[in-house]
Amino acid sequence: MSLAAEPISPLMRTASRSVQRAVSELRRGDLVMLQGGDGRALLVRAAEMTDAPALALVRQIAGGEPALVLTDKRAIAAGILAQAVEPAHADPMGAGTVVVAPAQGLTPDLVRVLADPTRPGSAQAVQPAVRPFPSAEGEALLLVKLARLLPAVIVAEVAADRADEVAGRNDLLTVRGADVQAYQAAGESTLRQVVEASVPLADAENTRLIAFRAPDGGVEHLAILIGTPDPAQPVLTRLHSECFTGDLLGSLRCDCGAQLRGAIREIAAQGSGVVLYLAQEGRNIGLMNKLRAYRLQDAGVDTVDANLMVGFEADERTYLPAATMLKALGFNAVRLMTNNPDKLAQLARWGVQVVDRVPHIFPANGHNIAYLRTKAEKAGHLL
Numbered sequence: 001m002s003l004a005a006e007p008i009s010p011l012m013r014t015a016s017r018s019v020q021r022a023v024s025e026l027r028r029g030d031l032v033m034l035q036g037g038d039g040r041a042l043l044v045r046a047a048e049m050t051d052a053p054a055l056a057l058v059r060q061i062a063g064g065e066p067a068l069v070l071t072d073k074r075a076i077a078a079g080i081l082a083q084a085v086e087p088a089h090a091d092p093m094g095a096g097t098v099v100v101a102p103a104q105g106l107t108p109d110l111v112r113v114l115a116d117p118t119r120p121g122s123a124q125a126v127q128p129a130v131r132p133f134p135s136a137e138g139e140a141l142l143l144v145k146l147a148r149l150l151p152a153v154i155v156a157e158v159a160a161d162r163a164d165e166v167a168g169r170n171d172l173l174t175v176r177g178a179d180v181q182a183y184q185a186a187g188e189s190t191l192r193q194v195v196e197a198s199v200p201l202a203d204a205e206n207t208r209l210i211a212f213r214a215p216d217g218g219v220e221h222l223a224i225l226i227g228t229p230d231p232a233q234p235v236l237t238r239l240h241s242e243c244f245t246g247d248l249l250g251s252l253r254c255d256c257g258a259q260l261r262g263a264i265r266e267i268a269a270q271g272s273g274v275v276l277y278l279a280q281e282g283r284n285i286g287l288m289n290k291l292r293a294y295r296l297q298d299a300g301v302d303t304v305d306a307n308l309m310v311g312f313e314a315d316e317r318t319y320l321p322a323a324t325m326l327k328a329l330g331f332n333a334v335r336l337m338t339n340n341p342d343k344l345a346q347l348a349r350w351g352v353q354v355v356d357r358v359p360h361i362f363p364a365n366g367h368n369i370a371y372l373r374t375k376a377e378k379a380g381h382l383l
């Protein structure tokens with residue numbers, strides 16, 4: 001049942017190391033040097049971490065005025081952009097980017113109001129410039145998304161032929177935009193089994209947990225294997241994206257807790273199957289950002305628009321990790337318990353045959369009616 005141990009190439013190891021280090025620097029509020037795939041070099045820091053000394057440091061190192069980069073979704077929500085930016089080529093990660101460089105300069109307040117939808121304020125006076133993806137700015141946004149921060153960055157361009165010298169003098173980590181673009185899919189397609197243990201569950205006593213991790217030490221996902229599925233037959237399968245609030249706390253805002261426990265019960269009743277517990281909290285925007293989206297929903301916005309207002313796509317998940325795990329377990333055909341057509345389409349796209357869809361619907365609880373209705377009306381869920 002284990003994956004053939006494919007050695008990770010030295011090139012990939014170096015690439016993922018610099019991306020992971022850059023993510024860590026950004027989360028600390030430090031600057032990194034990004035060598036963009038477009039040949040431009042940018043000093044980058046997370047907008048979420050920006051105060052006056054931080055802006056002053058960027059000015060001092062770059063010798064020029066920094067700009068704020070937002071996704072087009074966030075810029076529209078902030079009222080400074082009329083419509084979405086068309087990507088230069090069809091790339092699911094390629095959100096259009098919007099660059100704000102006000103003549104009077106950036107202030108921490110302006111950065112906060114534009115980057116963070118939970119901070120009230122207005123920013124009528126700024127004129128953004130738009131850039132289709134790919135661009136160094138778009139790669140900087142991918143980095144802060146990987147860091148699970150708000151999708152907004154402060155950038156300042158540095159002459160490409162001076163980037164190494166500036167980075168060296170200021171002890172800044174350098175990361176290549178091409179590596180940032182390749183990072184996520186590389187980790188997701190090389191997940192391998194790390195450990196397997198028996199964990200009897202109240203609703204499914206004959207259960208084993210199989211833990212997966214990418215060779216570069218990235219995100220970890222779990223397979224909850226119930227009974228002994230026959231790989232020669234389509235396996236009853238549930239893809240479940242992590243939901244701390246619903247799964248662990250029993251939050252009534254969503255249907256996740258009911259779906260998770262319901263899937264375990266149903267698989268146990270049918271004899272065997274697997275639940276993949278995917279580390280994709282908040283449709284892969286992370287818990288902090290999901291809580292930001294909840295704040296907006298408390299003010300009347302629906303779950304799809306709330307994601308867009310924070311600056312993300314409505315759904316940032318890919319099911320490549322799920323497909324990689326299923327194949328590693330020897331399961332090439334599944335009966336998928338879901339109402340989400342994207343899960344069906346993506347699994348097929350990543351080479352897992354979906355023989356059947358098993359509806360996975362639970363009664364509304366009085367708090368999640370609008371959430372479920374939005375999933376049906378806007379996200380095409382088959383409810």
Ligand SMILES: Nc1nc2c(ncn2[C@@H]2O[C@H](COP(=O)(O)OP(=O)(O)OP(=O)(O)O)[C@@H](O)[C@H]2O)c(=O)[nH]1
Nearest residue numbers: 239240241242243254280281282283303338339340
């Ligand atoms: N961003 C965001 N994420 C949410 C919200 N409510 C729930 N989630 C997340 O949505 C995901 C729900 O995942 P699933 O139940 O696997 O998927 P689904 O898209 O509902 O599809 P099916 O249940 O398979 O039909 C989890 O990662 C939750 O954390 C919300 O209001 N905003």
Ligand SMILES: [Zn+2]
Nearest residue numbers: 243246254256
């Ligand atoms: Zn949930």
